[in-house]
Each structure stands twice: as C-alpha cells, then as structure tokens.
Amino acid sequence: HVANTMPAPYYRFDGVDDTIIYSGTPISSYPFSLSAWFNTETTTTGFIFGLYDVSEANQYMTIDMIADGSIQGTARNTGSDLITSSGTYSDGKWHFATIVYTSATSRELYVDGISVGTDTSSTTCPTGLDKVVFGYRGSSSADYYFDGLISGGQVWNKALTAAEVKELYSGASV
Numbered sequence: 001h002v003a004n005t006m007p008a009p010y011y012r013f014d015g016v017d018d019t020i021i022y023s024g025t026p027i028s029s030y031p032f033s034l035s036a037w038f039n040t041e042t043t044t045t046g047f048i049f050g051l052y053d054v055s056e057a058n059q060y061m062t063i064d065m066i067a068d069g070s071i072q073g074t075a076r077n078t079g080s081d082l083i084t085s086s087g088t089y090s091d092g093k094w095h096f097a098t099i100v101y102t103s104a105t106s107r108e109l110y111v112d113g114i115s116v117g118t119d120t121s122s123t124t125c126p127t128g129l130d131k132v133v134f135g136y137r138g139s140s141s142a143d144y145y146f147d148g149l150i151s152g153g154q155v156w157n158k159a160l161t162a163a164e165v166k167e168l169y170s171g172a173s174v
Helices: 162-170
Strands: 011-014 020-023 032-039 046-053 056-065 071-076 080-084 094-103 106-111 114-119 129-134 147-156
Touching: 032 046, 032 056, 046 147, 056 094, 056 129, 071 094, 071 106, 071 114, 080 106, 080 114, 094 162, 106 162, 129 147
Parallel strands: none
Antiparallel strands: 011 147, 020 129, 032 094, 032 147, 046 056, 046 129, 056 071, 071 080, 094 106, 106 114
16 A cells, blocks of 8 residues: 555555556566655665566566665666666655666666766666556565655656656656
C-alpha cells in the first residue's frame, strides 16, 4: 500500500512495506534509459525505481539510494556493475536521477541533469525484464524499501543523450 496524498503528483513510501509494481515487458535489449524524481531526508539504503526479471533474483537494472545518501545505478545480470554518485541527495529536496544504458559496456548515471559517473564493464542485458518496481528491490527477496517520495518514473527505449537528460530535468520537451 502506498499513500498518494494528492493534489501533489507523487507517492510517499514509508521505508517499511510500500511498493508499486507493474508486470509487463518494458524493454528487452540495449539501449534504454530509466529516470525518476525522488525526495528523501534519510540515508537508508532503498531502491527507487527498477526493472526486474520475475524468475531470476539477480537480474535487474535499477536506480537506488545507498546508506551514505548517494545515488547508485545498478546493472545486474550475473555479477553486479555499479555506478555510484559522489554527492549526497538525502536533503529533503527533489532530485532527478537518470541512468542511461547505451550498450553492454556503456552506462552513465545523471543526477539533476549532470553526469555523476560512468561504467564500462561488460554486462549482458537480462532478457526477461518483466516487472517494473517503485519503492523496493523487486527481486525474489524483496527488501531495501525506499523511505521518501517518488514521482515521474520513466522507461525510455533509447539511450537518452546528455542534452535530453538536461531537458527532462529542466522541464523542457524531449
């Protein structure tokens, strides 16, 4: 259960058991991009938004917050490839995170329209990404519930350019 306290266009996650799940197949191969608006005051590890393979616990692509308040982009098929920001975003303000998966060897993480990290290690895109999840890690061992607000999660079937990420952050048309 997630509290939507409209008229504000966001969902409040309590860090305990709130989730939003959509079953479907949003993407099946590179390139693609994920983005979401989030707001939190905690530094508790929590998954903001991600794509998961229902049948495989260790196959997912996510945007998450880690215990020091930084943002992390994860590409996981069998191993784990991570991009971690150096900033702290647990300040009670709205932030916009985007991870661009260009190919099996090219990922870039943006926060508030600015590139904060890249990863070039090789990761095969999981072919069974069939679940879109907000607010927690959607693998078979559901945990890492997000504590804060999430708004406007998007899945793009293309690698967004740096200019497009900046336009999304600023509110311009892409």
